[in-house]
Amino acid sequence: MEGNPIHFGIIGCAEISRKVSRAMSLAPSATLSAIGSRSIDKAKRFAVENGLPEAVNVYGSYEEVLDDPTVEAVYVPLPTSMHVQWAVAVAERKKHVLLEKPTALNVADLDRILEACESNGVQFMDGTMWVHHPRTHKMKELLSDPNRFGELRSVHSDFAYCGDAQFLENDIRVKPDLDGLGALGDTGWYCIRSILWANDYELPKTVTALQGTYFNKAGVILSCGASMVWEDGKVATFHCGLRINLVMDVTVHGSNGTLHLNDFVIPFKETSAPFTFGTKNGWAELSLGWRPLPSEHVVETDLPQEAYMVEEFVRLVKSIKDSGSKPDSKWPTISRKTQLVIDAVKASIDKGCEPINVVS
Amino acid sequence: MEGNPIHFGIIGCAEISRKVSRAMSLAPSATLSAIGSRSIDKAKRFAVENGLPEAVNVYGSYEEVLDDPTVEAVYVPLPTSMHVQWAVAVAERKKHVLLEKPTALNVADLDRILEACESNGVQFMDGTMWVHHPRTHKMKELLSDPNRFGELRSVHSDFAYCGDAQFLENDIRVKPDLDGLGALGDTGWYCIRSILWANDYELPKTVTALQGTYFNKAGVILSCGASMVWEDGKVATFHCGLRINLVMDVTVHGSNGTLHLNDFVIPFKETSAPFTFGTKNGWAELSLGWRPLPSEHVVETDLPQEAYMVEEFVRLVKSIKDSGSKPDSKWPTISRKTQLVIDAVKASIDKGCEPINVVS
Numbered sequence: 001m002e003g004n005p006i007h008f009g010i011i012g013c014a015e016i017s018r019k020v021s022r023a024m025s026l027a028p029s030a031t032l033s034a035i036g037s038r039s040i041d042k043a044k045r046f047a048v049e050n051g052l053p054e055a056v057n058v059y060g061s062y063e064e065v066l067d068d069p070t071v072e073a074v075y076v077p078l079p080t081s082m083h084v085q086w087a088v089a090v091a092e093r094k095k096h097v098l099l100e101k102p103t104a105l106n107v108a109d110l111d112r113i114l115e116a117c118e119s120n121g122v123q124f125m126d127g128t129m130w131v132h133h134p135r136t137h138k139m140k141e142l143l144s145d146p147n148r149f150g151e152l153r154s155v156h157s158d159f160a161y162c163g164d165a166q167f168l169e170n171d172i173r174v175k176p177d178l179d180g181l182g183a184l185g186d187t188g189w190y191c192i193r194s195i196l197w198a199n200d201y202e203l204p205k206t207v208t209a210l211q212g213t214y215f216n217k218a219g220v221i222l223s224c225g226a227s228m229v230w231e232d233g234k235v236a237t238f239h240c241g242l243r244i245n246l247v248m249d250v251t252v253h254g255s256n257g258t259l260h261l262n263d264f265v266i267p268f269k270e271t272s273a274p275f276t277f278g279t280k281n282g283w284a285e286l287s288l289g290w291r292p293l294p295s296e297h298v299v300e301t302d303l304p305q306e307a308y309m310v311e312e313f314v315r316l317v318k319s320i321k322d323s324g325s326k327p328d329s330k331w332p333t334i335s336r337k338t339q340l341v342i343d344a345v346k347a348s349i350d351k352g353c354e355p356i357n358v359v360s
Numbered sequence: 361m362e363g364n365p366i367h368f369g370i371i372g373c374a375e376i377s378r379k380v381s382r383a384m385s386l387a388p389s390a391t392l393s394a395i396g397s398r399s400i401d402k403a404k405r406f407a408v409e410n411g412l413p414e415a416v417n418v419y420g421s422y423e424e425v426l427d428d429p430t431v432e433a434v435y436v437p438l439p440t441s442m443h444v445q446w447a448v449a450v451a452e453r454k455k456h457v458l459l460e461k462p463t464a465l466n467v468a469d470l471d472r473i474l475e476a477c478e479s480n481g482v483q484f485m486d487g488t489m490w491v492h493h494p495r496t497h498k499m500k501e502l503l504s505d506p507n508r509f510g511e512l513r514s515v516h517s518d519f520a521y522c523g524d525a526q527f528l529e530n531d532i533r534v535k536p537d538l539d540g541l542g543a544l545g546d547t548g549w550y551c552i553r554s555i556l557w558a559n560d561y562e563l564p565k566t567v568t569a570l571q572g573t574y575f576n577k578a579g580v581i582l583s584c585g586a587s588m589v590w591e592d593g594k595v596a597t598f599h600c601g602l603r604i605n606l607v608m609d610v611t612v613h614g615s616n617g618t619l620h621l622n623d624f625v626i627p628f629k630e631t632s633a634p635f636t637f638g639t640k641n642g643w644a645e646l647s648l649g650w651r652p653l654p655s656e657h658v659v660e661t662d663l664p665q666e667a668y669m670v671e672e673f674v675r676l677v678k679s680i681k682d683s684g685s686k687p688d689s690k691w692p693t694i695s696r697k698t699q700l701v702i703d704a705v706k707a708s709i710d711k712g713c714e715p716i717n718v719v720s
Contacts (some may be wrong), residue, residue, distance in 0.1 A: 019646045153583070153604045156516065156597075161642070162615055208571050210587040211715060212595040223513070225587070225597065227570040235572040237516075237585065237597055244513045244613045246641035246650070249620075253604045255522055260609075260622060262636075263650065270648045276622075281606035282521070286379045288630045288664060290606070290623065304648060353715075355571060 003322070006314045009034040009071035009095075011062040011086060013046040016077045016100060020127070021050055023306035024075075029314040032056055036065035062086060066093050073317055076100060077127070079178040080185055084109045087124075091116035096123040096317045098310075099335075102185035106346075107339045114332050123316045125309075125331040126338075128193055130265055132312050133305040135273040136197070138297070139259055143198065143252060148279040150256030155198045155236040157191035157251075159265055160223065160244035168242060174220045182221035183242045184345060190248075190265050191238035192341045195228065196334070198252045203337055204228035204236065208355040209348035214243070226345045256280055258294065267305070274298045336360075363682070366674045369394040369431035369455075371422040371446060373406040376437045376460060380487070381410055383666035384435075389674040392416055396425035422446060426453050433677055436460060437487070439538040440545055444469045447484075451476035456483040456677045458670075459695075462545035466706075467699045474692050483676045485669075485691040486698075488553055490625050492672050493665040495633040496557070498657070499619055503558065503612060508639040510616030515558045515596040517551035517611075519625055520583065520604035528603060534580045542581035543602045544705060550608075550625050551598035552701045555588065556694070558612045563697055564588035564596065568715040569708035574603070586705045616640055618654065627665070634658045696720075 008024050010017050010032065017035070024030045033056060037043035040060030047058050059065050065074065066089055073096035076086050083104050090097050097117055103126050104110035117124040130136060143149050160183075163171060172178040173186045181188075196203070210225035223241030248266065252259040260276040267273035278294030301308075316328045337360070344356040368384050370377050370392065377395075384390045393416060397403035400420025407418050419425050426434065426449055433456035436446050443464050450457050457477055463486050464470035477484040490496060503509050520543075523531060532538040533546045541548075556563070570585035583601030608626065612619040620636040627633035638654030661668075676688045697720070704716040 015646075019648070022646065150605070153601070154599060156518065156599065158516065158611065158613075160613065206571060208713075210595065210597065211566060211568050212587070212589040212593065214593055223595075225595070227572070227585070227587070227597075229572040233572065233574055235570065235583075235585070235599075237570065237587075237599070239514060239516065239595075239597070239613075241513070243615065245510070245616055245618045245638060246643075247611070247613060247618050247638075249611060251518065251607070251609060253518075253520065253599075253607060255603065256605050258605045258607050262620060262654070266643065266647055266649070268650045268653055278605060278607075283606075283626065286375075286382065287626055288379075289626070290628045293628055294622070353568075355713075 003318065005029050005031040006317050007031055007033040007070050007072045009036065009065040009068060009074045011036050011065050011074060011076055012078045013037045013042050014077045017046070018050055019306055020075055020077070021052065023304065023310045026303055026307040027310040027314065030310045033070045034059060034065045034068045036060070036062050038062070066090055066095065071095060073098060079172050080105055080181065081178050084112050087113040088116040091120045091122050094120050094122060098125055098127060098313050100127040102181055102189045102342060103335050103339055105180055107336065107343050110336060110339045114336065117327060117332070121320065121327060123313065123320060123327045125313045125316070126335045127309070128190065129305045129309045131193065131197060132308040133267070133273060134301050134308065135275060135299040138299050139275055142257065142277050143259060148257050149254040152198065152234055152252070152254055154234060154253045155195045155251070157194045157238040158247050158249040159187040159190045160239065160241035161246045162244055163242045168216055168222060174216055174218070174222065174242065176218050176220050180220065181342065181346065183223055183240050184221050184342060187242065188224065188238065188240035188345065189338060189342065191240050193338050194250045194264060195236040195238060196337055196341070199230065199234065201334055201337055202230065203340065203358050203360055205231045206355040206357055207341060207344035207348055209345055209353045211353055213349050224345070224349060226348065270304050272298050272300050363678065365389050365391040366677050367391055367393040367430050367432045369396065369425040369428060369434045371396050371425050371434060371436055372438045373397045373402050374437045377406070378410055379666055380435055380437070381412065383664065383670045386663055386667040387670040387674065390670045393430045394419060394425045394428045396420070396422050398422070426450055426455065431455060433458060439532050440465055440541065441538050444472050447473040448476040451480045451482050454480050454482060458485055458487060458673050460487040461549045462541055462702060463695050463699055465540055467696065467703050470696060470699045474696065477687065477692070481680065481687060483673065483680060483687045485673045485676070486695040487669070488550065489665045489669045490550070491553065491557060492668040493627065493633060494661050494668065495627070495635060495659040498659050499635055502617065502637050503614070503619060508617050509614040512558065512594055512612070512614055514594060514613045515555045515611070517554045517598040518607050518609040519547040519550045520599065520601035521606045522604055523602045528576055528582060534576055534578070534582065534602065536578050536580050540580065541702065541706065543583055543600050544581050544702060547602065548584065548598065548600035548705065549698060549702065551600050553698050554610045554624055555596040555598060556697055556701065559590065559594065561694055561697055562590065563700065563718050563720055565591045566715040566717055567701060567704035567708055569705055569713045571713055573709050584705070584709060586708065630664050632658050632660050
């Protein structure tokens with residue numbers, strides 16, 4: 001991309017901030033200009049440990065990052081319960097918002113953020129990385145092929161990892177006052193996004209939680225699942241959890257084709273990402289095997305997916321900056337749909353697995 | 361195995377009879393001695409086309425196969441609605457019963473078959489092949505490892521293939537008077553078996569059909585799914601269908617390990633069968649990839665899985681024949697549990713996806 005890079009600030013020195021600050025240094029059109037923590041010592045340590053350039057301003061508060069005149073856009077990786085306050089504060093300072101997922105505790109909260117971004121003319125995007133991976137675009141091409149894939153029939157998605165006993169009681173992801181959505185917000189978010197992605201972001205008609213939601217002592221979800229049905233009969237299911245060995249599966253089923261991948265959230269390797277695609281698969285004579293076999297694909301990349309995410313955000317920010325255009329609505333709309341489905345799953349869990357109509 | 365081979369009869373010249381008659385010729389302890397169809401011409405054509413030896417008796421009725429004194433055991437691949445009549449007839453002639461799946465339209469019908477086998481002292485086994493594949497035993501070893509796999513948390517299974525428009529209205533699998541269970545009996549059977557297998561055949565406490573069951577014009581299920589919950593909180597889901605590109609997935613999730621396979625019902629290739637097993641998978645530094653990666657396994661075999669099935673059945677038959685022991689209860693019990701879950705899914709579909717308690 002031409003011209004000067006977009007200057008970012010980061011508020012909060014979470015583990016994910018390390019990854020995203022690295023992405024900002026790798027992305028050709030971005031640069032990190034400020035980092036802030038509520039503790040100046042923590043911010044300084046972050047700067048040293050991550051080898052940030054001298055030019056990066058280091059602050060002992062979030063406000064100072066927002067007020068730094070060099071900062072044009074802010075990455076917000078704070079706990080979910082703090083998103084409304086801080087994302088709105090960023091927007092009100094006319095700075096663009098890159099917000100970590102889950103975007104909010106519910107869609108009403110997200111709407112407050114989106115309204116603040118819109119009324120201040122700043123770009124909003126959430127921090128879901130995998131949708132920006134070149135593999136994702138390649139897979140979408142195949143899913144859009146009426147011959148090789150045919151009609152979409154169903155999607156299954158599964159994202160879980162295994163926290164230890166300490167994590168499952170004390171991590172912020174399982175604290176009701178910090179990340180009240182627990183596994184649903186932390187891992188289910190990705191599953192729901194993958195299902196919407198496969199459906200070209202068409203919302204399901206109904207969402208029904210699966211029996212068997214598992215809670216910790218504080219009542220936060222540690223594992224759950226849901227099924228969904230679309231107006232035309234398509235279906236989907238997902239499972240998510242924090243007490244299961246690491247798994248990141250998406251399977252997309254069409255009338256003619258099948259897509260499998262087992263590392264959709266974070267590819268097995270940083271610069272090459274595999275998937276399997278089968279088309280018009282059947283049986284050999286006497287069904288003694290498959291014919292044809294599904295084929296393996298690998299997408300090689302120059303950058304990690306989080307750098308592609310930063311580049312996409314920068315592209316939209318530059319468009320506003322350079323041409324004075326309005327913020328692009330694609331990613332905010334997708335964030336909102338993901339949050340709507342999160343809300344429906346939560347509502348269904350709360351109502352004993354009753355089907356919930358999704359109303360946008 | 362030592363001694364004379366067990367002599368089989370087959371009633372019905374379905375496509376699957378070709379595969380199983382070949383298995384009987386490959387299995388060292390079995391031999392085919394009679395084949396019967398309601399049409400003598402069809403039976404003769406079957407014998408010629410499949411290169412059956414001259415010694416095989418060819419009949420124009422099922423009764424003649426059952427009455428053939430050389431026949432010790434009968435393989436019954438008839439449409440499900442005919443299972444009670446013919447499996448009971450086989451048992452009453454004191455011949456062992458190898459019955460194609462689904463075993464019956466419901467567990468009450470299966471019980472009539474099992475009672476006939478028990479009271480006549482003959483072995484019963486259903487024709488689910490994949491459970492006899494050496495790969496299945498190898499995978500079970502890994503799932504039983506408390507360190508590498510840990511505690512079982514959930515299972516997801518998916519078996520579907522794509523029939524054409526003609527098939528979906530006219531094949532016996534979708535005729536209410538022949539195979540009234542449709543996709544649930546034809547493909548869901550395997551999914552349910554895989555879920556029970558992973559659970560060491562412990563029955564779930566409740567079974568709930570997923571919203572979105574798809575029926576053909578005659579009201580037969582063309583695709584459906586269900587979720588299950590166990591007493592201790594384990595969960596499972598499956599999808600099955602006849603209008604989706606070929607897929608045969610099982611994923612078994614433990615606290616420490618994950619098993620994936622994508623060809624569980626019929627391996628991609630006849631003599632080598634793959635699976636993937638991950639243990640204690642986590643992220644590399646900055647979550648820039650996985651560490652360790654899941655590992656690929658391949659199990660090579662001398663025989664196709666259907667020959668291992670025949671060998672297992674023969675082993676049990678020989679035990680009765682040689683030592684006068686009672687029929688073994690392992691496989692009949694497993695058939696019955698599979699059928700119980702089929703019944704529960706059907707009941708839940710009929711009741712608008714209400715959870716059904718499974719009572720054995």
